[in-house]
Amino acid sequence: MLIVEGMPLLYLELAVGQRMRQGSIGAWRTISPYLSGVGVASVVVSFFLSMYYNVINAWAFWYLFHSFQDPLPWSVCPVNGNRTGYDEECEKATSTQYFWYRKTLNISPSIQENGAVQWEPALCLILAWLLVYLCILRGTESTGKVVYFTASLPYCVLLIYLIRGLTLHGATNGLVYMFTPKMEQLANPKAWINAATQIFFSLGLGFGSLIAFASYNEPSNDCQKHAIIVSLLNSSTSIFASVVTFSIYGFKATFNYESCLNKVILLLTNSFDLEDGFLTASNLEQVKGYLASAYPSKYNEVFPQIKNCSLETELDTAVQGTGLAFIVYTEAIKNMEVSQLWSVLYFFMLLMLGIGSMLGNTAAILTPLTDSKAISSYLPKEAISGLVCFVNCAIGMVFTTEAGNYWFDIFNDYAATLSLLLIVLVETVAVCYLYGLRRFESDLRAMTGRKLSWYWKAMWAGVSPLLIVSLFVFYLSDYIMTGTLRYQAWDASEGQLVTKDYPPYALAIIGLLVASSTMCIPLVALGTFITRCLKRGDTVPGA
Amino acid sequence: MLWLLFFLVTAIHAELCQPDGENAFKVRLSIRTALGDKAYAWDTNEEYLFKAMVAFSMRKVPNRETTEISHVLLCNVTQRVSFWFVVTDPSKTHTLPAVEIQSAIRMNRNRINNAFFLNDQTLEFLRIPSTLAPPTDPPVPIWIIIFGVIFCIVIVATMLLILSGIQQHRRKNEGPSEMEDTEDKCENTITVENGIPCDPLDMKGGHINDAFMTEDERLTPL
Numbered sequence: 001m002l003i004v005e006g007m008p009l010l011y012l013e014l015a016v017g018q019r020m021r022q023g024s025i026g027a028w029r030t031i032s033p034y035l036s037g038v039g040v041a042s043v044v045v046s047f048f049l050s051m052y053y054n055v056i057n058a059w060a061f062w063y064l065f066h067s068f069q070d071p072l073p074w075s076v077c078p079v080n081g082n083r084t085g086y087d088e089e090c091e092k093a094t095s096t097q098y099f100w101y102r103k104t105l106n107i108s109p110s111i112q113e114n115g116a117v118q119w120e121p122a123l124c125l126i127l128a129w130l131l132v133y134l135c136i137l138r139g140t141e142s143t144g145k146v147v148y149f150t151a152s153l154p155y156c157v158l159l160i161y162l163i164r165g166l167t168l169h170g171a172t173n174g175l176v177y178m179f180t181p182k183m184e185q186l187a188n189p190k191a192w193i194n195a196a197t198q199i200f201f202s203l204g205l206g207f208g209s210l211i212a213f214a215s216y217n218e219p220s221n222d223c224q225k226h227a228i229i230v231s232l233l234n235s236s237t238s239i240f241a242s243v244v245t246f247s248i249y250g251f252k253a254t255f256n257y258e259s260c261l262n263k264v265i266l267l268l269t270n271s272f273d274l275e276d277g278f279l280t281a282s283n284l285e286q287v288k289g290y291l292a293s294a295y296p297s298k299y300n301e302v303f304p305q306i307k308n309c310s311l312e313t314e315l316d317t318a319v320q321g322t323g324l325a326f327i328v329y330t331e332a333i334k335n336m337e338v339s340q341l342w343s344v345l346y347f348f349m350l351l352m353l354g355i356g357s358m359l360g361n362t363a364a365i366l367t368p369l370t371d372s373k374a375i376s377s378y379l380p381k382e383a384i385s386g387l388v389c390f391v392n393c394a395i396g397m398v399f400t401t402e403a404g405n406y407w408f409d410i411f412n413d414y415a416a417t418l419s420l421l422l423i424v425l426v427e428t429v430a431v432c433y434l435y436g437l438r439r440f441e442s443d444l445r446a447m448t449g450r451k452l453s454w455y456w457k458a459m460w461a462g463v464s465p466l467l468i469v470s471l472f473v474f475y476l477s478d479y480i481m482t483g484t485l486r487y488q489a490w491d492a493s494e495g496q497l498v499t500k501d502y503p504p505y506a507l508a509i510i511g512l513l514v515a516s517s518t519m520c521i522p523l524v525a526l527g528t529f530i531t532r533c534l535k536r537g538d539t540v541p542g543a
Numbered sequence: 544m545l546w547l548l549f550f551l552v553t554a555i556h557a558e559l560c561q562p563d564g565e566n567a568f569k570v571r572l573s574i575r576t577a578l579g580d581k582a583y584a585w586d587t588n589e590e591y592l593f594k595a596m597v598a599f600s601m602r603k604v605p606n607r608e609t610t611e612i613s614h615v616l617l618c619n620v621t622q623r624v625s626f627w628f629v630v631t632d633p634s635k636t637h638t639l640p641a642v643e644i645q646s647a648i649r650m651n652r653n654r655i656n657n658a659f660f661l662n663d664q665t666l667e668f669l670r671i672p673s674t675l676a677p678p679t680d681p682p683v684p685i686w687i688i689i690f691g692v693i694f695c696i697v698i699v700a701t702m703l704l705i706l707s708g709i710q711q712h713r714r715k716n717e718g719p720s721e722m723e724d725t726e727d728k729c730e731n732t733i734t735v736e737n738g739i740p741c742d743p744l745d746m747k748g749g750h751i752n753d754a755f756m757t758e759d760e761r762l763t764p765l
C-alpha cells in the first residue's frame with residue numbers, strides 16, 4: 001500500500017506545491033481554472049478537521065492535568081453516598097471507562113439528548129486553541145521551529161516507552177500476537193481497505209497541508225528524495241509505535257487474564273471452603289474436574305459464575321481511535337509502578353502529536369487565506385490566524401456538550417474519508433491528464449534537474465487512480481449494503497456500549513458534511529465555466 | 544445429672560451457633576494471600592483472640608458492657624479459614640440481634656483487622672459491609688492549579704509575540720513596504736532551508752547582477 005499508493009501521491013502533492021508556489025487553492029487554479037474547486041474542497045475538509053481534531057488535544061490536556069494525583073483518578077472508583085460500596089456505574093464498567101465516560105465526557109445516553117456545555121472540557125479546549133494560535137502566530141517560520149520540537153519529542157517518549165514496555169510482564173504475549181500473521185484476516189478485503197485508508201491519513205494526502213508546506217520550499221529542492229524519505233520514515237515510525245503499543249497491550253491482556261483467573265480461584269475457594277492458597281493457576285483445571293465430580297449439585301450452582309478466562313479473547317478485544325488512547329492505554333498505565341510518571345509522559349507525547357497535526361491543518365487553511373490578496377490586504381497575518389482559531393474554538397464547543405462525543409464520532413468517521421478519496425483522485429487525474437504528464441515531467445526536470453523515472457509515471461497515470469476508484473466503490477457499496485448508519489452509545493445503567501440508529505437530522509448532517517466538500521469541485525468548475533462564458537459573451541461583441 | 548446438664552449446654556450451644564442461623568455471621572480469612580510466607584497457622588489461640596476482639600467490640604456498645612469472651616461462640620471452622628460466630632447474652636439462652644453486632648463490628652473494624660495483620664479484603668465479615676475511606680478532596684482540585692499555570696504561560700507568550708509583531712510591523716512601515724509579502728516568503732525559504740542558504744540572484748532587488756559585471760568592464764567607456 002505504501003509503495004503503490006503512499007509514495008507516488010506524496011511525491012505528486014509535494015511537487016505540485018513546490019512548482020506552483022501557492023497554497024492549495026492557488027496551485028490548482030494555476031493548473032486549470034476549472035480545478036480551483038479541488039483546492040477549495042481541500043480547505044473545507046481541513047476546516048472540518050481542525051474543528052473536531054483539537055477536541056482530542058483538549059482531552060489530552062485534561063488527562064495530563066489529572067495525572068499529577070496519587071492515586072490516579074481513573075484507577076479507583078469513587079465511593080457511593082453512604083460509603084458502603086463503590087459508585088454503581090463504576091462497578092458495572094471498569095474504573096477507566098467510568099472516568100472517560102462520566103468524569104471526562106459526562107456523556108448522555110443518546111445523541112438526541114444534547115445537554116449543556118461542560119465547563120471543564122471547554123476550558124481545556126480554549127487552552128488547546130490558544131496553544132495552537134501561539135504556534136501559528138508568526139506563520140510558517142515559527143511553525144517550522146515548533147515542529148522541530150513537536151516532531152522529535154514523541155520519538156524520545158516512544159523510545160522510553162519501548163524500553164519500559166518490553167520489560168513489562170506479559171509484553172511478549174502481545175508481541176507474539178502482533179507478529180503472527182492471521183491468514184483469515186489477510187484474506188478479508190476490509191483489512192486491505194483499512195490499510196489503504198490508513199496510509200492516506202497518515203501521510204496527510206489531500207488536505208492541502210502538503211501543498212501549503214511545499215510551496216515554501218526552494219524551487220530546486222529535491223522533492224523526490226524527500227517524498228521517499230518521508231513516507232519510509234512514516235511507515236517505520238508506525239511499526240515502531242505499534243511494537244510499543246502491542247507490548248503494552250500484551251501487558252494489559254496478561255494482567256486482565258491473571259485477574260480473571262484469580263477471581264475464578266477466589267470464587268471456587270470461597271464456595272467450597274478450600275484451603276487458602278491451595279488453588280493456583282496451574283492446578284485449576286484438575287481441581288475443577290475433581291469438584292465437579294465430588295460435589296455435583298454445588299458445582300452446578302457455582303458454574304454459571306465461572307468465567308472462561310482466555311488470553312486470546314483478551315488480546316482480540318481490539319480497539320482503535322479515542323477508545324485506544326484514553327481507555328486501553330490508561331488501563332495499562334494504572335497498573336505500572338510510578339504510574340504518574342508514565343501517565344504524564346504518555347499524555348505529553350499525545351499532546352505533541354496532536355498539536356503537530358493541528359499545525360499542519362491550520363497551515364492548510366491559512367496559506368490560501370494569506371495568499372489571497374483580498375483578505376491579506378485588510379488584515380495582518382496575526383489577525384487572520386486569530387480569527388480562524390476563534391471561529392473553530394466557538395464551533396468546537398459543540399463537542400464539549402454532553403452529546404459531544406457522538407458528534408465527534410460523526411465528524412471523525414465521515415468528514416474526511418470520502419471527500420479525501422475524491423480529492424486525491426481528481427488531483428491525480430488532473431495532473432496526469434488535464435495538465436499533461438509530459439508537461440509536468442518537463443516542469444519537474446526544470447525545477448529539480450532530475451529525470452522522472454518510469455515508475456512514478458506508471459503509478460500516477462494508472463495504478464493509483466484505479467486503486468482510489470476501487471476504494472471509493474467499496475465504501476459506497478458498504479454503505480448501501482448496510483442500509484442505515486449506526487453508532488455506539490454509552491448506557492450508564494448497563495455500564496456498556498449499545499448500538500443505536502442515527503436520528504434523521506444526524507443523517508442529514510452527515511450528508512451535508514460529505515456533500516459540502518465533494519460538491520465544491522463540480523460547483524466551482526461550473527461557476528468558472530459560467531463566468532468564462534459570460535466574459536466571452538462580453539468580449540466577442542466588443543472585438 | 545451433671546452429664547445431663549453438660550449435654551444440655553452443648554446442645555444449646557450447638558443450636559445457637561449454626562451456619563445460616565439467626566443472627567449468625569460468617570467470617571472468612573485469607574491469611575496466606577495477605578501474608579505469604581509470614582502466614583501464621585489458624586489454631587485455637589487465634590480463635591480465642593478473635594472471640595476477644597468481638598467481645599471487645601460488643602463492650603463498646605451501650606447496654607452491652609458486660610459481654611464476656613465466653614459469650615462469643617464459634618462453629619464450623621473449615622480449612623479455608625472460615626467459620627460462623629454468634630454473640631449470646633449473659634444468660635446464654637439467645638443471641639444478640641444482628642443489627643447490634645453489625646454496627647459494633649463496623650465501628651471497630653480497623654482494630655480487629657490490625658490484630659490479625661489483615662485488611663478489609665482478607666478478613667471478610669459476610670453481610671457486614673465495611674466503611675470505605677472517604678476520598679481525600681483537596682480544597683482546590685489539583686488539575687485546576689496546573690491548568691491555571693499553563694494557561695497563564697501560554698497567554699503571556701502569545702501577548703509577547705503579538706506585541707513584538709506589532710513593533711516589527713511599525714518599524715517596517717517606515718521602510719519600503721511594497722515587496723513585503725513576496726520577500727516574506729523568500730526570507731522564509733532561507734530560514735527553513737537546512738543546508739547552506741544561497742541567495743537566489745534574481746530575488747534581491749536593487750543589487751548589481753554579478754553575471755553582467757564583467758561585460759560592463761570589457762566595454763571601454765567613452
